[in-house]
Amino acid sequence: MNKRKVHRFGATFAVASAIVLAGGSVDAAEQWYTDVSKDNTHYEAIKALTDQQIIRGYSENQFKPGHSIERRHAALILAKLGDFEEPTDVADVLKKFKDISGDSFYAKEMATLANANVFKGDSNGNFKPTAALTRQQMANVLVNALDLEKYDTGKKVEINLSNVGESHRRGVQILANLGLTDQLSDFRPNEPVTRGAFSSFIHRANQLQPSDFTLSLMHMNDTHARVAEMPKAITAIKEVRNDKPDALLLHGGDVFSGTLYFSEFEGQADLELMNLMGLDAMVFGNHEFDLGDSKNGHQSLANFVKGANFPVIGTNIDFSKDPALKNLVSKTEFTSTPALGEIHKGLIKEVNGEKVGIFGLTTESTAFVASPGAVEFLDYKESAEKAVAYFESQGVNKIISINHLGFDSDPSVGNDLLLAQAVEGIDIIVGGHSHTKLSEPVIVDKNASGESKDPTVIVQADQYLTHLGTLDVEFDKQGVITGHAGELISLKDKVNDAEAAEALLKYSGKIDETFGKEIGATLEVDLPNPRSRGEENITESVRANETALGNLITDGMLEKAKEYDPKAVIALQNGGGIRNHLDKGQVTVGAVIEVLPFGNTLSLVTLTGEEIKNTLEHSVRNSPNEEGGFLHMSGMKITFDSSKEVGQRIQTMQVKMNGEFVDVEMDKEYVVTTNAFTARGGDGFKVLEEAYENGRVTDLGLDDWVNLRDHMIKLGTVKPEIEGRIIDLNT
Numbered sequence: 001m002n003k004r005k006v007h008r009f010g011a012t013f014a015v016a017s018a019i020v021l022a023g024g025s026v027d028a029a030e031q032w033y034t035d036v037s038k039d040n041t042h043y044e045a046i047k048a049l050t051d052q053q054i055i056r057g058y059s060e061n062q063f064k065p066g067h068s069i070e071r072r073h074a075a076l077i078l079a080k081l082g083d084f085e086e087p088t089d090v091a092d093v094l095k096k097f098k099d100i101s102g103d104s105f106y107a108k109e110m111a112t113l114a115n116a117n118v119f120k121g122d123s124n125g126n127f128k129p130t131a132a133l134t135r136q137q138m139a140n141v142l143v144n145a146l147d148l149e150k151y152d153t154g155k156k157v158e159i160n161l162s163n164v165g166e167s168h169r170r171g172v173q174i175l176a177n178l179g180l181t182d183q184l185s186d187f188r189p190n191e192p193v194t195r196g197a198f199s200s201f202i203h204r205a206n207q208l209q210p211s212d213f214t215l216s217l218m219h220m221n222d223t224h225a226r227v228a229e230m231p232k233a234i235t236a237i238k239e240v241r242n243d244k245p246d247a248l249l250l251h252g253g254d255v256f257s258g259t260l261y262f263s264e265f266e267g268q269a270d271l272e273l274m275n276l277m278g279l280d281a282m283v284f285g286n287h288e289f290d291l292g293d294s295k296n297g298h299q300s301l302a303n304f305v306k307g308a309n310f311p312v313i314g315t316n317i318d319f320s321k322d323p324a325l326k327n328l329v330s331k332t333e334f335t336s337t338p339a340l341g342e343i344h345k346g347l348i349k350e351v352n353g354e355k356v357g358i359f360g361l362t363t364e365s366t367a368f369v370a371s372p373g374a375v376e377f378l379d380y381k382e383s384a385e386k387a388v389a390y391f392e393s394q395g396v397n398k399i400i401s402i403n404h405l406g407f408d409s410d411p412s413v414g415n416d417l418l419l420a421q422a423v424e425g426i427d428i429i430v431g432g433h434s435h436t437k438l439s440e441p442v443i444v445d446k447n448a449s450g451e452s453k454d455p456t457v458i459v460q461a462d463q464y465l466t467h468l469g470t471l472d473v474e475f476d477k478q479g480v481i482t483g484h485a486g487e488l489i490s491l492k493d494k495v496n497d498a499e500a501a502e503a504l505l506k507y508s509g510k511i512d513e514t515f516g517k518e519i520g521a522t523l524e525v526d527l528p529n530p531r532s533r534g535e536e537n538i539t540e541s542v543r544a545n546e547t548a549l550g551n552l553i554t555d556g557m558l559e560k561a562k563e564y565d566p567k568a569v570i571a572l573q574n575g576g577g578i579r580n581h582l583d584k585g586q587v588t589v590g591a592v593i594e595v596l597p598f599g600n601t602l603s604l605v606t607l608t609g610e611e612i613k614n615t616l617e618h619s620v621r622n623s624p625n626e627e628g629g630f631l632h633m634s635g636m637k638i639t640f641d642s643s644k645e646v647g648q649r650i651q652t653m654q655v656k657m658n659g660e661f662v663d664v665e666m667d668k669e670y671v672v673t674t675n676a677f678t679a680r681g682g683d684g685f686k687v688l689e690e691a692y693e694n695g696r697v698t699d700l701g702l703d704d705w706v707n708l709r710d711h712m713i714k715l716g717t718v719k720p721e722i723e724g725r726i727i728d729l730n731t
Helices: 043-051 071-081 090-096 107-115 135-145 166-177 195-208 227-243 260-265 268-274 299-307 380-393 416-422 498-515 548-564 589-595 609-619 686-693 704-715
Strands: 213-220 248-251 281-283 346-351 354-362 399-404 428-430 442-446 452-459 467-475 481-490 518-523 568-574 585-588 601-608 631-634 636-640 650-657 660-663 669-675 697-703 726-728
Touching: 043 195, 071 107, 071 135, 071 195, 090 107, 135 166, 135 195, 213 227, 213 354, 213 428, 227 268, 227 467, 227 498, 248 399, 260 268, 260 498, 260 589, 268 299, 268 498, 281 354, 281 399, 346 380, 354 380, 380 399, 380 416, 399 416, 416 428, 416 442, 416 452, 428 467, 452 467, 452 481, 498 589, 518 589, 518 704, 548 568, 548 601, 548 631, 548 669, 548 697, 548 704, 568 650, 585 589, 589 704, 601 609, 601 686, 601 704, 609 631, 609 650, 609 669, 609 686, 631 636, 686 697, 697 704
Parallel strands: 213 248, 248 281, 354 399, 399 428, 428 452, 568 669, 636 726
Antiparallel strands: 213 467, 346 354, 442 452, 467 481, 518 585, 568 631, 601 669, 601 697, 636 650, 650 660
């Protein structure tokens, strides 16, 4: 999978050691050749190739430009400059020649060129390694070894071919067409090519290589039904395209779930606005699979894919068992002409004449953090390796992975950093899932063992369309990154795009009507919903700490559960399911829905004290790092120590019984309420999954946001606080 550092006579010729055009070993840096003056016809070429450490002279500080070059030395040079696979059995390849073997000087290089049909030998089966290479032979080997024909426009230059051997006329004609020779009246085809002339031919061929390439792109991720922000985003996209019309636009997944726009329109409002953006590709996020357990399964997702005027990619996803999605999977896994309404594993885009490979990975944790039903998620590293191998087999050396893995998320299911270290050949990672605000791109230039590797640039643009990310990446001729620049453009102060604002009206009227209704409760304090943001917020997160909002939600869950089963004593809510904050003042329907947007229902499950402990151990297994399965609670309080081994972190557990907190007893049973997603084993809660499979879970069918609304209405004046329900003893 390693990307080769030498492709097609690149400008820098990044070879491991200097190549000797026959003879000695004088370093270029030591002194110049005594027999090559500035008046020499080949001075410029010899100087350039010497400076690049492609050629050296003889030990007596001579280059001997007028000496002929032997065929074996030509093979040595071209094997280094071209992009060839070295044969595994050199001796076996050379059996076709009578005069060389695996023990010959430069056997590996001669075998490499013979294996690539660059050198074919004479009619008697001889390679003639020490024979001088003739000019017409040189024409053919240069054209074949360096793939010069791809630069030939087909417009023939008049050249005398009467004295050129028939098998060499194609090569000589191409050299003429490309301006690599001015010997048009007499190419002198049978004369030996000199060392100086060979240098000039290589140097001229190098000038044909396109200049270094800059790829520009825009990116967004985790937009979560923030349809109202899309007109501003479209304005920013158009502004970038005014300066960079060829910039790609990529989406890192999670369009579904998050606001009333999704609850009402299930992706269609998002789709109409996204179709105005000119997206080049989007990867499936885990929340695209939130409706798998609903009555209609993944039909809403299928409708989204079918209506998209951009490709939606799932490189590591198996849709074959899902009735709504399986027929949308293209028979062409990787394509340069994606069919709209179909799902592909990857794309090849042509940007300014350069091929760019794009594939997309979705977190394997989708299996337990969403409701994917029959959709399966494959190993992300293996899928990435296969994608890179395919692109490289097609001559693509600029490769983008759109990831919904998370920047530094749970390593047990993978993340961007681990992928960049593990899989060679990925140049750019456009991230999502962790909602990470990378104000500047992150560079990974070492593998997991700490060894140097070609750089990978990672970007991610926060969340909820607060920013549009931009990135410019410079590639050298070998497809290796040589420079980059990236930033996040704030969308807060952008004006709405007129066309997008008009399209939004189709949906916003219904949303405004419902969204703005006050529920009849007053919040006396702001209730933030913090996520870790590095230096901006290093201590608090809804996915790692007790929050006042988490307490309010779980109190409402427990209150509602007790109406159905008075034995209910504990409520648990996963932090990943709490999606927005609440502002001080009158609370509206829309605000409550945005806090709990996933349409979950309330469930009851009976667990032993030991099962509760195992569940809570899973909750804090990644502490103090963020974890979507971190559980907020009501009716109990715990202490844990994040410095201890996973599975041994919970120190105390107390449950409120008859108005007092008492220790949880390991063999006693307790009625617990949680949302249906968690109750079925979401977020990897194996204990709860087993309870569900054993028929111990009862779904009450009560919408979670309705429970929260009713609890706040009952309170009237709302002022929850952090009460020490969850304490990390290691902080």
